[in-house]
Amino acid sequence: MSYRVNDEILQSVEKPSRYTGNEWNSIRKDPLAVKIRFAFCFPDLYEVGMSHLGMKILYSILNERRDTYCERVFAPWVDMESRMREHNIPLFALESQEPIAGFDFVGFTLQYEMCYTNILNMLDLAGIPIYSSDRGKDHPFVCAGGPCAYNAEPLADIVDFFMMGEGEEIINEVMDVYSKWKEEDATREDFLNRIVNIEGVYVPGFYRVEYNDDGTVQSVTPMHSRYPEKVRKRIMKSLDEAYFPDKLIVPFSDIVHDRIMLELFRGCIRGCRFCQAGFVYRPVRERTVPKLLELAEKLESCTGYEEISLTSLSTSDYTGFKELAEGLIDKMEHKKVNLSLPSLRIDSFSLDLMEKAQKVRKSGLTFAPEAGTQRLRDVINKGVTEQDLINSVEMAFNGGWSGVKLYFMLGLPTETLEDVEGIARMGGMVVDAYMRVPREKRAKGLNINISTSFFVPKPFTPFQWEAQDTMDVLLQKQKFLKDSILKDRTKSKYIKYSWHHSELSLLEAVFARGDRRVGRVLVKAWEKGCRFDSWGEHFDYGKWAQAFEECGIDPGFYANRKREYDEVFPWDHIDVGVSKEFLKRENEKAYKEELTPNCRTQCRNCGASGLGGGDFC
């Protein structure tokens, strides 16, 4: 017998409202009046999951169906988990508070690799077998989607099927098939057979993987001629026509992104060679300005949020950016709604816009030069110069800003210590730029935040063949950068340097390009107690290292090995639109330090145009 959580338990945990739901615009249905129950799971805390726009869209789409009740599930925090395990309370959905083991679908969105142990933990807490092969007729189907699904192989033994690409349409198609299947007395396999030919559906159990003696993948073969050799991702060809919910849930408690997220476009014209999002979301499809203004107003009136943020990969690349920003400021200012502008590229930053956004409220400035020298920025195709940065920050300092965040990566292909030192030098140049502004014009309290992450080679990028630096090398570079910054005391006092865990980046590299065999490590690490790996206080690399050893798997094989161009990748049977041939060309150009123009300037035939809908293809 298992139970539902009661007040005594809720009173004893941190932030009980994570588990109680009832937010504005959340949807309640009669569970007995629907045919399909869908548990939409975000394998992280409520505060993180509720900040994710995709989940809110799919939640609405599924609930628009009269036959379906979609509810939300988040990973319970460790305090709640221990109470649940102690009292035999299975994982439950927020809306109905009912156990999800009895649902028809348990769907996970995969936003980052380091949430995988949470998936296992959530399945286990729900009382659902973690291995696909152990699930029977009474268990829900476990499905997944999201950016990490493009290399789904580490989860191949766990997830029954994946949905590749944008979920707006495919999820309805799958539900339609399920609705018919449920009426018949058919097997689980039969259902998977019925959906395997829906474009974008990937059933890993229907594919056989063979390996070479050196450990690399030899082939991934469909087990039946009926199964697609390549699974192509789905996209919405027109975003103006794509479904967008009338109502978005407004949480009570503070979440990470507690504001309206206005998605201007999908895809990115830039093609920075390290960036997976820049390739897997292609082609670029923009919403029109009138549509966005309409959406913004609608969202504002249904949520009452005090802030709108423009969320896209490189927001200022939006064609109608100026018109949109002005329109939004116009509409929202008198309502005291703040417009926040994240991820502005420094080459298209304009003082004009900054002043306008500032009229409502000032927020921090963030720039991402990514690399410290022009040479390395050319390697990664980040078409930004030092002068761009300096011009931008000078304008900003003149406009009364005094805080700047600078993001860089360490360990990029071809990186030398000179490139690393370049990061410190750029920090110093920003200090100089501030000092050039007359004292009476600039705001007090200059603070520059330099933050580095470690380069993680990702599938479907021109750097998918590259090796990640070993941990030793990465730590040396980090120390070298720290010392370089500290060398000039007059400047370093304005600079704060923060960095990421190197071990976490190593694991990310393993799972980003992992094959089915690393799934065993995942299970082992979870059995040892790993979960919430992206939360510093819970990340325990010691356990992971043991798990690798016990499984006889060398993380270096996945993370630190440079691949040959002809190597078969575990994700080669997935088609994201961009061709391997194009990625190879881009890789070669990286070594020649050659830039590739952005999509709007010139089409370089990446292959994504074949998906249709691209605005600049």
Place this chain on the structure above:
Amino acid sequence: MSVIRAKFIRGEEIKYISHLDLMKAFERAIRRAEIPIAYSQGFNPHPHMVFGLPLSVGVTSQAEYGDFELSQPMNAGEFMGTLNKELPPWLKIIEAGEKRSGNNIMASIAAACYDILLSSELKTSRAFIEDKITELLMKPEITVKKTSKRGIREVDIRPMIHRVSFKELNGDNCEQRKDGGLCVGGEPPVSDSGLWLKKYIDGLSDPKLLEPSWPVENIFCLSVLLSAGSSQNLKPEIFADAFLELLGQRGGLVKIHRTELFTSLGGNLASPLDNGVIE
């Protein structure tokens, strides 16, 4: 300048949100409802709203108060009607009027009434509980340990306890909430705290719910009037602990429900809405 004072409920469904979250929920509802609320000046304007006495996380209430300063005059009835459309049924305004007294609601709260559900290890009779209440009230002083920033100190809470009585929980079987289609849940019974608590206790026996660590059949209810507000404040949790200790047997605090707040008017307690002197 027009200021509306509103009385609202906080139901079971949102009892776990913090005071700050509650204020944010109001702010957003006000924006959705397009109520002409007055904003502070500056880069980060915030609406002029003041709330009575913050509730602890987990506590429900049928008598919360807020003052809302408007930039244009608005009829209190219209304010209530418009705003309620944008509030969930478990956070609902039940009365509103022009604010009359000078002080804002937060500064004028003097006392609060609570219904407190306790459970004892052994079954108790009404007479037994009433004897214990008399015993408690006869005490010249009741010291409890209070943890504050400056460490643990002893406080006499007796002067802050004004009234304690046993409360019979009646109420017919409440209607179960019916959910259907694309709609939100039902409404809490706001008029009668007895009904509210009865419904809550009935819910505890749901066989699907994890059984509480104290016996449901031994639950009894105390109604208390305690000092509250900025000058003297006795948290109902502290009172509950003191009473459980006096009971001399193991027991548990089941639930706290606030039933009224009072302002002080010339040494008397008054209703925050109309300043009518209560006692």
